[in-house]
Amino acid sequence: MKTTQHENPFYDPTLNKRHLKAKLFKLFTLSSIVFAISFLVFFLGDMVYKGLPAFQQSYIQIEVQYNEKSLASTRQAIDRKYRRVVSRAWLRDIPKRVKQQPELMNTKQLTWVLLNHQVDQYLKGHYYKVKAKNLKLIQAMQAEGKVEQQFNEIFFTHGDSKIPENSGFKSAIVGSILTLIVMMVVAFPLGVMTAVYLEEFAADNTWTRLIEVNINNLAAIPSILFGLLGLAVFITLFGMPRSSPLVGGLTLALMTLPIIIVSSRAALRSVPDSIRQAGYGLGLTKIQVVQDHVLPLAFPGIMTGSIIGLAHAMGETAPLIIIGMIAFIPDTPTSIFEAATVMPAQLFTWAGMPERAYVERTAAGIMLLISVLITLNAFAIYLRKKFEVKW
Amino acid sequence: MKAFELKRRSHGVKEQLIHICLMSAAAVSILTTFGVLFSILFEAIEFFQMRSFWYFITGTEWSPGVDNSKFGALPIFAGTFMITFIAMAVALPIGLGSAIFLSEYASPFWRDKLKPLLEILAGIPTVVYGFFAAITVAPAIVSFFDSLGIQASFNSALASGIVMGIMIIPVISSLSDDVIRAVPDSQRKASLGLGMTEGETIFNIVLPSALPGIISASILGLSKALGETMIVVMAAGLRPNMTWNPLEDMTTVTVRIVDALVGDNEFNSPDTLSAFALGLVLFAVTLVLNVISLSLIRKFKEKYKVNSL
Numbered sequence: 226m227k228t229t230q231h232e233n234p235f236y237d238p239t240l241n242k243r244h245l246k247a248k249l250f251k252l253f254t255l256s257s258i259v260f261a262i263s264f265l266v267f268f269l270g271d272m273v274y275k276g277l278p279a280f281q282q283s284y285i286q287i288e289v290q291y292n293e294k295s296l297a298s299t300r301q302a303i304d305r306k307y308r309r310v311v312s313r314a315w316l317r318d319i320p321k322r323v324k325q326q327p328e329l330m331n332t333k334q335l336t337w338v339l340l341n342h343q344v345d346q347y348l349k350g351h352y353y354k355v356k357a358k359n360l361k362l363i364q365a366m367q368a369e370g371k372v373e374q375q376f377n378e379i380f381f382t383h384g385d386s387k388i389p390e391n392s393g394f395k396s397a398i399v400g401s402i403l404t405l406i407v408m409m410v411v412a413f414p415l416g417v418m419t420a421v422y423l424e425e426f427a428a429d430n431t432w433t434r435l436i437e438v439n440i441n442n443l444a445a446i447p448s449i450l451f452g453l454l455g456l457a458v459f460i461t462l463f464g465m466p467r468s469s470p471l472v473g474g475l476t477l478a479l480m481t482l483p484i485i486i487v488s489s490r491a492a493l494r495s496v497p498d499s500i501r502q503a504g505y506g507l508g509l510t511k512i513q514v515v516q517d518h519v520l521p522l523a524f525p526g527i528m529t530g531s532i533i534g535l536a537h538a539m540g541e542t543a544p545l546i547i548i549g550m551i552a553f554i555p556d557t558p559t560s561i562f563e564a565a566t567v568m569p570a571q572l573f574t575w576a577g578m579p580e581r582a583y584v585e586r587t588a589a590g591i592m593l594l595i596s597v598l599i600t601l602n603a604f605a606i607y608l609r610k611k612f613e614v615k616w
Numbered sequence: 617m618k619a620f621e622l623k624r625r626s627h628g629v630k631e632q633l634i635h636i637c638l639m640s641a642a643a644v645s646i647l648t649t650f651g652v653l654f655s656i657l658f659e660a661i662e663f664f665q666m667r668s669f670w671y672f673i674t675g676t677e678w679s680p681g682v683d684n685s686k687f688g689a690l691p692i693f694a695g696t697f698m699i700t701f702i703a704m705a706v707a708l709p710i711g712l713g714s715a716i717f718l719s720e721y722a723s724p725f726w727r728d729k730l731k732p733l734l735e736i737l738a739g740i741p742t743v744v745y746g747f748f749a750a751i752t753v754a755p756a757i758v759s760f761f762d763s764l765g766i767q768a769s770f771n772s773a774l775a776s777g778i779v780m781g782i783m784i785i786p787v788i789s790s791l792s793d794d795v796i797r798a799v800p801d802s803q804r805k806a807s808l809g810l811g812m813t814e815g816e817t818i819f820n821i822v823l824p825s826a827l828p829g830i831i832s833a834s835i836l837g838l839s840k841a842l843g844e845t846m847i848v849v850m851a852a853g854l855r856p857n858m859t860w861n862p863l864e865d866m867t868t869v870t871v872r873i874v875d876a877l878v879g880d881n882e883f884n885s886p887d888t889l890s891a892f893a894l895g896l897v898l899f900a901v902t903l904v905l906n907v908i909s910l911s912l913i914r915k916f917k918e919k920y921k922v923n924s925l
Contacts, residue, residue: 235811247815251721257713261785262733271752272744418641426638436642438910439649445836445906446899447843449870450652452877453895457655461883479648486645512631540741543845543870547877569743569846576747576850584751591744598739606732 272595276588282377282390283345284337285311285366289319291329296320303338309359314391315339337375342389342582348372351581380589384555385571389582392575394590396557400470400550400565401539407474407561408481408538413531415478416485420527423486424493425515444483451480452547460548468549468564476544481534488530492523525612532605536598542569568594656899659892663687666886672893678856680876680887687890689897691856695773695866696842699852702777702862703784703841708834710781711788718789719796720818731793738786746850749779754851761863771853771865780847784837791836795829795913796822798922828919832912839905843898845870869894 237243287307289295295302299316315338323329340348344363347353355363366372383393419436427433455476459465465472496519504514520527545551551570558565566574568590575587664672667687675688714734718727754775761768768774799822807817823830853865854875876891916922 243813243816247813250815250819251717254713254717254721257710258717258730258734260710261714261737261782261789262730264782265733265737268740268748271748275751415641415644418638419645422638422642426635427642436646440645441910442903442906443645443649445839445902445909446649446652447839447845447870447902449843449845449873450656450895450899453659453873453892454648454652454655456877457659457892458651479651482645482648510627510631512634536739540739540743542741542743543849543874546845546849546874551878569741572747573743573846573850576743576750587747591747594741595744598741599736602735602739 269595272588272591275585276590276592278349279380279585279589280377281349281374282379283340283348284373284375285340285363286335286337286371286373287311289334289336289338291319291323291334292331296323306362307338309356310340310344310363312339312341312388312390314386314388337373339379339390340372342580345390346581346585348374349585353581380586384557385553385566385574386555387553389578389580389586392583392586394568394571394586394593396554397566397568397571397590399557400554400571401567403470403558403561403565404473404477404545404550404567405535405539407470408477409531409535411475411478412481412485412534416482416531416534417489417527419482419486420489420493421515421520424490425511425519440483440486444487447543448480448541449543449547451476452544454479455544455548466562466564468552468566470558470561470563470565470567472548473545473550473565473567474561476548477538477541480541480544481538484534484537485527485531488533489523489527492526492530493519495526496522522614525608529605529609532601532608536601536605539601540569540594540598542567542573545570546573653899656892656895659889660896662884663886663889663893666889676858678872680890685886687886687893689869689894691858692867692869692872692894693897694858695852695856696868696870698773698860698862698866699777699780699848699868700838700841702774703780704834704838706778706781707784707788707837707841711785711833711837712792712830714785714789715792715796716818716823719793720814720822734786734789737782738790740783742783742844742846743850745779745783746846746848749775749847749851753779757863766863768863769853769865771851772863773852773866774862776848776851777862779851780841780844783844783847784841787840788833788837791833791913792826792830795826795833795916798829798916798920799825800920825920826916828912828916832909832916835905835909835912839902839909842905843870843902845874849874869898873898 285307287303290302296319299319300308302316302319303311340363343353343355344359347355347360348363348367363372379391380393382395383391384396386392419440423433423436427436455472459472459475460467465475500518500522501514504518509517545567549564550566551574552564552566553574554564554566572587572590572594575583575590672687672689674690675686676690677686677688678691679686718731718734722730754770754772757772757775758768758770803821803825804817807821808814812820848868848871852871853867854871855865855867856872857864857866859866873891873894876888876894879887882888
């Protein structure tokens with residue numbers, strides 16, 4: 226065997242080593258992508274593991290007394306021994322509940338009452354300091370089947386609260402929607418118009434190149450600096466209301482503009498010239514060609530880019546913190562001039578809270594936010610695949 | 617005939633109008649850049665009228681909020697540098713390795729499956745990364761070094777650096793992947809034909825050809841790391857700390873910007889305005905990095921005549 230190898234004039238004694246090196250190199254590249262993907266899996270798994278319990282909340286079935294006395298001092302509505310385990314927020318809302326259902330007045334009802342967050346966390350298996358007396362009570366009730374985990378409606382119907390078991394995501398969701406509407410109303414037309422101008426109308430001169438370079442640079446400016454712009458220009462200079470979706474939306478619009486412009490330009494460029502020339506040949510003006518022929522053909526591509534920009538803006542936090550959108554917002558905002566918070570900013574606030582119950586809510590909010598983002602991105606990809614025209 | 621002429625003329629006016637509309641839309645992007653620049657610059661100038669510029673870039677004590685407040689940003693730059701360095705040490709090999717695997721080794725089937733997965737990584741909001749760094753990674757690092765008998769801070773530069781690195785992976789891998797794929801196939805075939813192994817071809821032929829693009833991608837990642845805010849706000853420290861030990865808490869430019877502006881300070885106090893001075897530094901550095909990155913990628917495009925990048 227050895228002799229035959231030596232007879233080969235191309236025999237390279239280092240060949241085995243070289244192949245080993247090539248293999249090792251391939252292994253390295255493979256392991257790096259495996260690492261990246263497994264991080265993603267671990268990370269998503271971690272969030273689901275931490276966030277899933279937040280969709281359940283512990284309730285206890287006890288008798289609640291509705292009378293004048295319990296309306297005046299809501300603590301009186303329940304038996305003394307339960308006062309330390311049920312939620313303050315639930316008791317606080319008793320008058321509101323009676324107002325909604327006047328027939329409750331002067332009755333005694335067996336009701337599912339919200340437990341406080343210490344007991345709730347304890348029941349979910351986390352270490353929490355609960356007094357031995359109360360613990361015994363809960364365990365006894367549990368044995369009777371009078372303590373159970375129910376779907377956490379509060380998370381979707383309430384705003385933020387200083388009482389963990391009473392805090393929800395709703396005001397942040399509405400705040401996000403308002404902010405993103407402002408953003409899209411500003412950024413979409415501006416972005417598409419800029420793209421149309423650059424692709425269809427602009428002459429190739431210094432001015433155009435300046436805009437192009439500028440858009441590329443704009444895309445690379447750290448997002449927090451847009452917050453400084455929002456603070457100095459929109460709030461301090463123009464006097465727009467601080468923390469409002471209006472300022473947030475405008476700031477995000479300027480930040481998202483480059484994404485929309487770049488993708489819209491790519492979409493316009495992919496429309497073949499023959500379409501334009503056919504239009505001119507039939508005597509159409511430039512505006513007519515762009516408006517009736519080029520834009521409709523480029524529209525799916527423009528939409529794809531805008532949705533990706535929207536998803537990007539939805540997850541952005543840093544500039545919004547600077548313009549004050551991390552205020553404590555218990556009530557759902559109803560207009561773009563009111564103080565509001567957005568989903569990622571709410572997550573940031575919750576993540577800074579010391580109570581364990583907020584950790585679980587943060588993770589649940591993250592699950593919600595990421596599913597929306599992935600859905601948006603998947604929808605964008607679907608649009609692109611479905612309407613992609615091969616010329 | 618006259619009616620036709622009239623219509624034509626009105627069309628002309630309309631065309632002009634639309635043209636002007638489109639042009640002003642394009643001007644907004646320029647306005648935005650100047651808006652960002654000047655809104656930061658003016659406030660920063662106001663700050664430097666109150667405090668010395670020289671001490672700002674060379675001083676080592678940062679103590680806002682007190683009577684005789686000092687603004688020496690060197691410890692803040694040190695923290696930014698340390699965390700960015702850790703992030704790049706994580707992101708560069710993994711991002712580049714992933715890009716090489718996707719472009720050179722993976723079959724089209726796997727490529728189609730893996731690339732979107734990597735892009736999910738890019739789509740995760742940074743506040744989520746910050747939460748993950750603070751709640752999962754930082755305690756893990758503390759308990760790991762604790763078992764070795766070394767004390768680590770819960771706000772260690774290492775935790776935020778690692779998570780930031782993971783965030784940058786798709787930035788580097790996505791652009792590098794495009795660049796490596798743009799290297800003409802003839803180069804690979806020539807190399808393989810001369811008897812080089814696959815690994816040698818990639819390492820000695822493809823990567824050097826793609827180098828400008830890869831450097832450009834890395835610089836882009838670097839500038840992203842410098843400007844990243846939420847991860848460090850949530851997982852890194854607040855205390856300006858000049859140290860070589862990544863297990864201690866360190867702060868960054870972006871953390872101090874957020875900290876200065878979130879409090880209830882007066883807008884025209886040096887405490888608040890220091891944020892704009894730091895913002896100016898950040899703006900200048902990222903702008904320079906971006907210009908270098910863009911010029912490198914343009915050179916690559918011209919050399920291989922690709923338009924898709």
